[in-house]
Amino acid sequence: MRIPRLSLDLPWMRGSGRRPGPLLPLEDARSAALIFVMAALAFLACMAAMGASAGGRAAEGWARDLRGEATVQVRPRADETPAAAAARAAETLGGVPGVEEAAVLERERAEALLRPWLGEAILEDLPIPQLVTVRLTEAAPADARALNRALAEAGLDAVVDDHGRWLADVERAARVAGLIALMVFLLTAAAAGAAVVFATRAGLEARRDVIEILSLSGATDRTVAGVFQRRFALAAGLAGLYGAVAAAGVAALMRLAGGSDGFTPALPLAWSDLLLVSPCPLVAASLGAVAARWTTLRLLKGMA
Amino acid sequence: MSIPNDPLATSRPETAVVQLEGVGLRYGDAPEVLRDIDLTLPKGSFHFLTGASGAGKSSLLKLLYLAARPTRGTARLFGRTVSALGSQDLPLMRRRIGVVFQEFRLLDHLTAFDNAALPLRIAGGRARDYAADVAELLTWVGLRDRMDAYPPTLSGGEKQRLAIARAVMARPELIIADEPTGSVDQDMAVRLMRLFVELNRLGATVVIATHDNALARQSGRPVLRLDRGRLMREA
Structure with a gap:
């Protein structure tokens, strides 16, 4: 929009490069x-x-750890020692697809796990169950049903704990966080x-x-x-x-x-x-x- | 002070820029400050508005520059009924009006140049396009050396000249000035009045409110007089 010239011609003003100030005060x-x-x-x-x-x-890491492991408690038959039953269970579970490694939890390691909770005194007299720790493959881990089936087919009396309860708790805690x-x-x-x-x-x-x-x-x-x-x-x-x-x-x-x-x-x-x-x-x-x-x-x- | 006259400005215009019919204005529950105003300002006319303090001059001017709407009666500006104007219409109507406020109402954080350029800027103009026009007008009103000054550093007279420059910058069709020469010396007052006359000659409708009855009488222009909210005379 231009207004007509009133009286002066000021060509020196053209292209003066003025930058308009802000419409609101800066300070x-x-x-x-x-x-x-x-x-x-x-x-x-x-x-x-x-x-x-x-x-x-952190939650994902914990969940991954829980998903990657299972614990099996072996109850020996009358004609079999607990150690032999545990060894047989470990061997059986090692052959199940989705299991990377299955190993008997030695009594010393089990005692070491319990020592902080129970103290030294009663550990020797305590009947510690025979446990087998199972490390599952990351890609296609075996589930508790597959482990149970394999143990049953081998004639073993055992309880599989796939940490599902803990896993659910961790996942729920992660969701809440x-x-x-x-x-x-x-x-x-x-x-x-x-x-x-x-x-x-x-x-x-x-x-x-x-x-x-x-x-x-x-x-x-x-x-x-x-x-x-x-x-x-x-x-x-x-x-x-x-x-x-x-x-x-x-x-x-x-x-x-x-x-x-x-x-x-x-x-x-x-x-x-x-x-x-x-x-x-x-x-x-x-x-x-x-x-x-x-x-x-x-x-x-x-x-x- | 005598105001240059121009026969073109007194010729009978064809259309009305302002038409007020039975207009009243009140603020809140207070008594009416304007009562039964009937007024027609033809296109290209030049009027003075006089009246004692509190007579309603500022309120009438507010109606004319769309800062207030009548509480009764009908007001038309540029042929459009004010009460029917939507929020989208108001800005476009206001761009056709230039106002010189008695208290100047300059923006203290902007330079004199930016204050004067404000209407052009708001209308979407670019600085490089209007810089020469703004500089020229500021030079014309005697502010050539004060373009980069901020209003708080200007004298009363300089502020008034700047306010006038801003009001006429975008060549408005209706110019409303409230005591536009109250703070300047006689020579500058004549010069500023010449600016209004020039713009009137170019087609603008001008209304100047003043306490100076002598100025109004000597101008040879029609004088509107307000008395306690009533328009007493339209000569």
Whole structure:
């Protein structure tokens, strides 16, 4: 849009390369407070995501261990010693498809397992059952039914424990941990959204003069909303970046301190977990943009 | 102060830019600040609006620049009924109106240049396209050396000139000015009035609210007078 020349020709002004200033003031104490709050929330969300990933890995590892093993308790026949029955069971189970290795659990090893629970004194008099530990193949592990069938066909009286009960507990715990992590993430996202909504409302109220002038100059609600959307998307994105970097830093320190365990066996952080924080700035910026736009349009509608 | 007159501006326009019929305005439950206003501003007309403080001048101007809607009666701007305007229509209508506020209402965080360019920017103009026009108008109102200054550093007169530059920047069809020369010296007041007259000559409809009855009388332009919310005279 051009206006006709009034009196002066100032060709030196053409192409002056001026960049228009921002329609909202840049400096704003609320922005600093908002960035701090959102950065803290982003930090929590990133830690929750990494914690969920590490927790999931731990649960998966435990489940894999449980799935990969079975324990067989052998009851010897009257004409057979317990050791012989156990040896025969181990031999039988070793030939079952899906079994990698089956070995008799020596009495010394069984006592070593029980010693922390029962102490030294009574172990010698304790009738310890004859156990066979079975290591199953990872690709196609044999199930309890196959093991039972093989033992029965060999004429062995035995009880197979495929750790199914523990496996179900571990898997349930992993699911619960995952759900909790998801809830923490959703809660922090909702809190961040609410922070943007409050900040946008405060910003609109504080900049009512600017908004009125923009509106009276012909700015549409979408234009005004766009101004706030860009401002809060930028602030939220920046906060997301700060939170993500802080979370990645803390996780890296935990990983370094934890050595080969990651951090603890229950939380085996991997370096790859740090990559989970990478979408955080973008997610935070998107959240900020959506919340600011929605709030602005809603409030402007109320002002009209 | 005498205002340059132009016979073209006083010729009878063909269409009405503003038509108010039986218009009343009240804020909340308070008594009406405007009552039974009947007013027609033809296209290309130039009117002064006078009245004592509290007579309703600012409220009438608010109706004209679409910052308020009448609580009764019918208001038409550019042939369209104001009460029927949707939220999508208002911005486009407002772009056809330039307003000089008594308190200037400049944006303190923008330079004088960016303040003046605001209507063009909002209308979707690009800086490189309007830079020369903005610079030229600012030069014309005597702000050539203050283009990069921020409003808080400008004097009252400079702010007023900047407010006028912003109001006329996009060549609006309707120019509404509330005491546009109250803070400038006599020479600058004449110069600014010449700008309004020039824009009126180019087709803009102009309404200038003023306390200065002498200025209004000497202008030779029609004078509207408000008295306690009623339009007393349309000469």
